[in-house]
Amino acid sequence: METVVEAIDLTHYYGKKLVYENLNFKIKKGSIFGLLGKNGTGKTTTINILNGYLRPKSGRCLMLGEDSYNLSPDTKSRVGFLIEGHIQYQFMNVVQIEKFYRRFYPRWKRAPYFELMSKMAISESQQISKMSCGQRSQVALGLILAQDPDLLILDDYSMGLDAGYRRLFLDYLDEYARSEGKTIFVTSHIIQDLEDFLDDCVIMGYNEVLVDMPLKEFRETFKRYDFEHDASPETPLKKSDVLLNYEWLKTRGVVYSFAERAAVEKALAESGAKPRNVREVPMSLEDAFIGVTGKY
Amino acid sequence: MLFALWYKEWLKTKWTLVAIGAINLLVAAGVYLDLANTMKTVEANVVLMNVVFKEYLYYVDIKYIPALSGLIYAVMQFTPELSQSRLKLTLHLPAPEQKILATTQLIGALELAAIFAIDYLILAATTLAFFPVEVFDSMTVTVAPWFFAGFAAYFVTAAAFVEISWTRRVVIALTGYALVDALFLGVSFNAGNDAFAHAWWAAALVVSATFLLLFVSGFHYKRGIV
Amino acid sequence: MILRRLGKTVLAALVVLFAAAALPDIYWELFYTPPKEPRAFYSPTVNDFAIIKGGVDGTLYYTPDEDGFDGDWFEEAVPFLTYRQLVSEGKLPDTLHGVAMDPKAIRDNNFTFAVKPRYVRKELIPLFPLFESQSGRVRLDMPEDYCRIADRVEFVHAARNEVIEEKSVKFTEALAEAGFAFPGKRTFGNFNTRKPFDAGVFAVDADDKVFHIIQAKGEPIVADLKIPDDLTPVYIATREMELREFYGILVGEDSRVFMISYDDYKLIELPLEGFNWRTDELSMRGDILFRTVNIIKKDEVSAFAIDRDYELIDAYSEPMETKYDRASGTVAEALFPFQIRFLTANDPYVGFHARLSGPIALILMTLSAVVAFFVYRKRGAPMKYAAPGIALAFLTGVFGLIVVAAIPDFE
Numbered sequence: 001m002e003t004v005v006e007a008i009d010l011t012h013y014y015g016k017k018l019v020y021e022n023l024n025f026k027i028k029k030g031s032i033f034g035l036l037g038k039n040g041t042g043k044t045t046t047i048n049i050l051n052g053y054l055r056p057k058s059g060r061c062l063m064l065g066e067d068s069y070n071l072s073p074d075t076k077s078r079v080g081f082l083i084e085g086h087i088q089y090q091f092m093n094v095v096q097i098e099k100f101y102r103r104f105y106p107r108w109k110r111a112p113y114f115e116l117m118s119k120m121a122i123s124e125s126q127q128i129s130k131m132s133c134g135q136r137s138q139v140a141l142g143l144i145l146a147q148d149p150d151l152l153i154l155d156d157y158s159m160g161l162d163a164g165y166r167r168l169f170l171d172y173l174d175e176y177a178r179s180e181g182k183t184i185f186v187t188s189h190i191i192q193d194l195e196d197f198l199d200d201c202v203i204m205g206y207n208e209v210l211v212d213m214p215l216k217e218f219r220e221t222f223k224r225y226d227f228e229h230d231a232s233p234e235t236p237l238k239k240s241d242v243l244l245n246y247e248w249l250k251t252r253g254v255v256y257s258f259a260e261r262a263a264v265e266k267a268l269a270e271s272g273a274k275p276r277n278v279r280e281v282p283m284s285l286e287d288a289f290i291g292v293t294g295k296y
Numbered sequence: 297m298l299f300a301l302w303y304k305e306w307l308k309t310k311w312t313l314v315a316i317g318a319i320n321l322l323v324a325a326g327v328y329l330d331l332a333n334t335m336k337t338v339e340a341n342v343v344l345m346n347v348v349f350k351e352y353l354y355y356v357d358i359k360y361i362p363a364l365s366g367l368i369y370a371v372m373q374f375t376p377e378l379s380q381s382r383l384k385l386t387l388h389l390p391a392p393e394q395k396i397l398a399t400t401q402l403i404g405a406l407e408l409a410a411i412f413a414i415d416y417l418i419l420a421a422t423t424l425a426f427f428p429v430e431v432f433d434s435m436t437v438t439v440a441p442w443f444f445a446g447f448a449a450y451f452v453t454a455a456a457f458v459e460i461s462w463t464r465r466v467v468i469a470l471t472g473y474a475l476v477d478a479l480f481l482g483v484s485f486n487a488g489n490d491a492f493a494h495a496w497w498a499a500a501l502v503v504s505a506t507f508l509l510l511f512v513s514g515f516h517y518k519r520g521i522v
Numbered sequence: 523m524i525l526r527r528l529g530k531t532v533l534a535a536l537v538v539l540f541a542a543a544a545l546p547d548i549y550w551e552l553f554y555t556p557p558k559e560p561r562a563f564y565s566p567t568v569n570d571f572a573i574i575k576g577g578v579d580g581t582l583y584y585t586p587d588e589d590g591f592d593g594d595w596f597e598e599a600v601p602f603l604t605y606r607q608l609v610s611e612g613k614l615p616d617t618l619h620g621v622a623m624d625p626k627a628i629r630d631n632n633f634t635f636a637v638k639p640r641y642v643r644k645e646l647i648p649l650f651p652l653f654e655s656q657s658g659r660v661r662l663d664m665p666e667d668y669c670r671i672a673d674r675v676e677f678v679h680a681a682r683n684e685v686i687e688e689k690s691v692k693f694t695e696a697l698a699e700a701g702f703a704f705p706g707k708r709t710f711g712n713f714n715t716r717k718p719f720d721a722g723v724f725a726v727d728a729d730d731k732v733f734h735i736i737q738a739k740g741e742p743i744v745a746d747l748k749i750p751d752d753l754t755p756v757y758i759a760t761r762e763m764e765l766r767e768f769y770g771i772l773v774g775e776d777s778r779v780f781m782i783s784y785d786d787y788k789l790i791e792l793p794l795e796g797f798n799w800r801t802d803e804l805s806m807r808g809d810i811l812f813r814t815v816n817i818i819k820k821d822e823v824s825a826f827a828i829d830r831d832y833e834l835i836d837a838y839s840e841p842m843e844t845k846y847d848r849a850s851g852t853v854a855e856a857l858f859p860f861q862i863r864f865l866t867a868n869d870p871y872v873g874f875h876a877r878l879s880g881p882i883a884l885i886l887m888t889l890s891a892v893v894a895f896f897v898y899r900k901r902g903a904p905m906k907y908a909a910p911g912i913a914l915a916f917l918t919g920v921f922g923l924i925v926v927a928a929i930p931d932f933e
Binding site: 053090 | 300307376380384385389390392
């Protein structure tokens with residue numbers, strides 16, 4: 001499978017604050033890749049490195065085979081980039097902005113853009129600055145689709161969008177990706193929408209990668225176990241490879257793990273927690289996300 | 297690319313351009329009207345006496361207008377680019393980054409140049425209508441650094457705006473201020489006519505060189521060098 | 523790439539240039555107090571120089587031999603300056619050096635000339651009014667036309683802004699006949715109506731010869747001063763006086779100074795020493811008995827007393843403290859490896875004036891280089907990138923350090 005984006009040993013600091021160390025991931029051609037994580041885990045930093053707006057302290061990033069720090073105009077024309085907040089030139093209107101971008105992209109396709117615009121209740125002369133956040137997101141999406149890029153990079157596409165617009169946005173992307181074999185890279189902190197959308201995902205914690213696998217595999221292997229206990233309110237538990245994350249409440253506890261129940265029970269017993277009635281509990285993607293990243 | 301970028305700058309700055317143009321036109325026209333009025337009420341030879349021997353600069357009202365125009369234009373041109381990192385969109389366009397920056401800045405400089413040219417034509421016509429050509433020569437040498445200051449203010453403000461580190465931004469702004477301030481130097485209250493008679497070319501050279509500052513800031517912006 | 527490199531060089535150069543202009547400027551604004559400049563007058567009562575030196579903390583009065591005098595002493599020592607006060611107090615002597623002291627005679631004989639480097643360098647707009655010197659009226663009138671001496675003489679009517687052809691031709695012919703070589707260079711005169719009469723203008727021609735041009739009843743009167751071949755005039759100051767003893771003074775390229783005698787245009791050289799019009803100010807004060815010339819240099823004031831036959835009577839000089847003789851000057855030299863100014867008191871035009879400091883500056887220059895070295899090391903810059911910055915910090919001291927601190931030099 002051809003690799004479209006490859007991050008190799010990315011390490012970055014802001015001043016002395018470590019963002020992450022040795023981040024590695026690959027995005028396969030034709031896949032939809034999600035970079036997930038809570039706020040402040042370095043999603044936008046990674047996007048900036050990917051687009052050459054930031055030089056990592058060490059490591060590098062390849063975009064369509066080119067060092068992301070020095071992207072050629074040709075490569076840029078093959079990458080569609082949605083800036084966090086659906087930012088566009090707010091002093092233009094729907095027609096003007098299409099006229100502007102058209103001149104830069106050899107594969108420009110007007111149809112998808114105007115198709116999307118026609119679904120919105122806005123006049124052609126309305127300036128982008130006077131649009132709602134949802135409308136703006138459609139303009140930004142339409143422009144990226146018209147650009148006909150091989151790779152779409154969407155930085156927090158969900159920001160400021162209500163459920164309807166988020167769904168609309170994803171439907172378009174899904175259709176686009178499936179029908180034309182394009183590659184999509186999304187970051188988001190709203191997880192529930194992505195359940196049936198992502199192929200692969202990386203979940204970032206503070207300073208580390210928590211999960212790097214196909215979404216399907218993550219959903220199948222990452223589990224939640226609930227149990228009761230009589231122990232003191234003080235938790236005897238310690239995080240480990242098996243006990244990835246836990247919650248210790250008065251009479252019951254929750255453990256998140258990639259391990260099977262037997263292994264989890266063993267780990268709990270070894271810690272002296274004396275659990276009763278350990279059972280697997282089904283999770284939504286969002287539950288699983290919180291299970292991996294923790295509530296705080 | 298050139299047309300597209302010009303189109304974008306035009307959509308962004310047309311009202312700024314109209315406003316700046318109007319201010320310039322008003323002040324330049326004011327210079328004409330003031331002098332025409334003076335020539336009606338004061339004898340021409342006395343006015344000329346004051347122009348030649350007392351540094352009566354009938355066009356002094358225009359002095360800070362070009363610098364102010366350059367400053368305002370740069371602010372209006374680059375504020376939308378820098379708010380919400382919109383410049384990232386521009387620099388993601390499939391064209392060499394320096395070419396994009398150069399073109400953007402060149403468009404601004406040309407638009408300012410057009411306004412300054414109108415100013416100068418009005419001053420020139422006013423001068424030649426009332427005074428011998430020697431006064432025109434002196435006026436040209438005297439106003440030249442004021443117009444240079446307009447371009448300097450524009451280039452430096454643009455560079456300071458695009459720069460992402462506050463330390464560097466302050467250094468660029470202070471240096472730019474010193475440069476613009478130096479272009480108003482002169483021995484007398486009105487800056488003295490012809491103060492740059494022997495150094496106008498050096499001033500032009502230094503001001504032209506400030507065109508390059510945006511490439512430094514732009515690079516820092518593009519690569520996130522804080 | 524190349525544009526960015528150039529841009530970085532431009533930024534570094536501009537920062538150094540304007541820091542070297544602004545920082546010393548701020549420093550001197552804080553720590554400079556102007557030195558006391560002495561002025562010497564040749565006194566007919568003391569028969570020596572009476573010297574006054576004023577400043578914020580009081581005024582000193584002294585002679586070359588004795589000091590500690592007061593203002594009353596000085597007032598009587600320079601009767602030609604203070605004669606009206608002396609008359610009212612009845613203190614004006616009847617005669618001095620055998621000459622009767624009459625207030626009107628004193629007033630008629632008093633005059634001053636000043637030559638400053640910036641007067642010599644300043645080129646006015648080359649237009650001037652040529653007054654009618656024999657209008658038959660008591661007061662001078664501003665002419666309605668302005669004169670230019672370029673490839674020919676032209677009179678431009680001020681109100682109509684048109685050349686007056688007939689008059690232009692007449693004057694051009696008169697000048698040509700007198701041997702004037704067109705185009706003319708500079709023209710000197712007293713271009714105002716506040717003078718008792720008009721003595722015309724002095725025009726320098728293309729061959730650096732000087733011609734006197736007067737308009738009398740609309741007709742040109744032109745005279746060649748026939749100045750010596752080895753004299754190139756750079757400045758002429760004129761003064762119309764009832765005395766009618768001279769037209770004014772003329773300064774040569776070689777800094778010789780001459781009086782231009784009235785009527786016969788004889789040039790009388792003043793017996794001065796060490797004057798240089800490029801750097802020194804000359805002030806001349808004439809009275810009924812003497813001409814005293816003060817030459818003010820940066821570090822010295824000298825005075826020459828000359829009698830009315832232009833023979834030297836006495837000379838005096840005293841050193842003057844410059845700003846670099848003081849502690850504040852030494853500190854400035856230590857702080858700044860050089861200082862740049864775009865304007866000086868001696869030049870009306872903007873230019874580039876750099877002053878290099880003495881070896882004491884090397885201390886901070888070296889320190890700057892060391893600081894730069896550590897800054898780069900902290901940034902982890904390879905030597906290839908650090909070396910130019912360290913060199914800059916050494917060569918330009920604190921100015922270069924600003925560049926090092928503000929501009930990241932490697933990527």
